[in-house]
Amino acid sequence: MDRVPETTAGTRIGVVVVDDHAIFRSGLKSDLGPGIAVLGEAATVEEAIAVIQECRPQVVLLDVHLPGGRGGGGAEVIHGCSRLGSDTRFLALSVSDSAEDVVAVIRAGARGYVTKTISGAEITDAVQRIASGDAVFSPRLAGFVLDAFGTAAVASVDSELDRLSAREVEVMRLIARGYSYKEVAKALFISVKTVETHVSAVLRKLQLSSRHELTRWAAERRLL
Structure with a gap:
């Protein structure tokens, strides 16, 4: 470096x-x-x-x-x-x-x-x-990019992501990749409690019930 x-x-x-x-x-x-x-x-x-x-x-x-x-x-x-x-x-x-x-x-x-x-x-x-x-x-x-997703698919994913704040999107991606709450907190310089709050909000807004469903949701949309 x-x-x-x-x-x-x-x-x-x-x-x-x-x-x-x-x-x-x-x-x-x-x-x-x-x-x-x-x-x-x-x-x-x-x-x-x-x-x-x-x-x-x-x-x-x-x-x-x-x-x-x-x-x-x-x-x-x-x-x-x-x-x-x-x-x-x-x-x-x-x-x-x-x-x-x-x-x-x-x-x-x-x-x-x-x-x-x-x-x-x-x-x-x-x-x-x-x-x-x-x-x-x-x-x-x-x-x-257009060939892989199509304009309609891109618009659909963007619409779903629009429900989330910028910080919630960051937390969502890391959790979906398998990061622990502690690892997410360290990566984003926030507390574990804050991570828990963001994860709860993400699951609620996307109408998902677990981090397993969140991982599958993100993988299907190639957001990992």
Whole structure:
């Protein structure tokens, strides 16, 4: 895990680069335009969460498949940084162009997903757009999402999720993945009692009776 002083960013867009290959991180940093300042970098889930929380970048360039943690890769990093809210946005960057990987990381909270074949000019543009609040997808990947779910299915899932608060969605995903209440509390920096309250609210709003049903509900909608 490497970090540079945040003051070097100036008025530039501050980013953190997360990838388990040092050569790729080095190449990516050299390709970024002068309007972008790299505040830090990381190679594992744990390192990424730590450096992102310390540097608080505007954008995180995040590999989808990372070692460490509970095996959740880039999605786990996003969940681990949830307390930063919308101040930090995530752009997934991967060699994978599978619909499953795309949807999983977008559901976790990433604002975009591009493949590693992207050029330096394109990644610079993508970072700028993500920082301004846009969503960015490689055209092929956006098509995969629609092909995999269909616009009606996406709308249906979004409608169900709209019943939940942002925090309830975070808790729901972790519980559905098998996290204990204590582990959820630690990941989200809240008390176990608060986790219990959120789980009860989620089950009530989704009309489910147990965490087993919640896991099945999330799995059927590919929200894990």
